[in-house]
């Protein structure tokens with residue numbers, strides 16, 4: 327373990343710490359109430375089943391759905407896969423065309439593309455410079471063969487909110503189902519599945535101060551009743567759509583986490599928006615060559631994505647050891663790829679890599695924001711001072727592939 331202090335956490339869109347009150351709610355499920363919710367013949371099973379039922383009611387009410395419309399999964403990735411592959415496979419005789427959007431999470435884009443092996447084609451629609459998808463593009467892309475449209479509610483990298491209700495209306499006029507990845511919106515914005523018009527809606531506990539490994543897919547059960555096929559076969563739980571022993575501790579924690587977010591959603595949104603605005607203003611007033619990514623009006627209250635011209639993205643991240651933020655490049659591999667979301671906004675590759683995403687949350691303070699501003703300003707100034715990009719045309723540095 328290193329002895330330097332832990333950095334300030336500003337990466338809440340990646341995951342959140344579990345709230346102490348959520349842990350407390352989960353504890354009995356690891357103790358006396360450890361039963362299998364499918365054990366219908368004794369008290370241990372009944373107790374577990376009652377806990378899961380109550381959590382299901384809380385979660386359904388929290389997103390404007392019916393308890394029977396909630397299918398528990400291992401998270402939003404699985405929920406997205408179940409929605410997209412599940413619907414496509416169930417209706418493959420009616421059509422083989424899907425529509426999605428260039429700024430979707432990989433957990434939507436990849437399942438759509440994977441369905442190519444089963445004869446499906448996917449239209450990936452462009453967004454404008456702020457990351458907004460024009461509903462007219464959906465209308466134009468819908469064909470007789472289209473069976474599903476998947477559009478997220480709020481973007482995880484730039485925070486842009488999509489006009490999902492307008493998109494739903496267009497889909498329904500044509501009898502096409504709409505799936506919405508609402509992972510970043512649930513708990514931060516009012517999300518009412520029925521008024522949004524989403525037929526399927528994904529979300530996850532670990533982005534809202536709940537545990538990792540539990541999420542849900544809302545599947546509309548009437549007008550229209552959505553038909554889908556499971557990804558796995560097994561014990562028949564969750565209406566056969568997601569068989570396997572229920573993760574009762576996770577589900578109980580998920581419900582408590584959502585309840586806590588909803589209890590003070592407006593107040594917390596205002597607090598975080600003020601901190602986020604201060605963060606942006608602090609950086610923008612002290613540094614030139616900084617641009618904001620995403621929509622300034624239609625966006626999440628907690629997210630800021632900034633691009634810094636004239637600095638190397640990797641060097642910037644390496645210099646920022648006081649704060650934990652996300653970069654505009656997926657650094658899962660040795661060769662970092664610029665974010666597909668920033669590229670979709672029309673940012674050149676080098677600039678996409680020289681971007682940072684700050685996402686604030688429940689435990690972020692005004693002091694954290696001031697430390698972050700100072701760290702970013704200092705690091706960017708230092709890098710620009712020494713940057714070969716500044717004095718010579720990339721002199722001395724290997725040129726990145728265009």
Ligand SMILES: *Cc1c(COP(=O)(O)O)cnc(C)c1O
Nearest residue numbers: 401402403431433482509510530
């Ligand atoms: C985090 C995230 C996911 C993946 O959720 P998991 O529960 O980690 O699988 C999917 N979509 C969006 C928009 C996300 O932010």
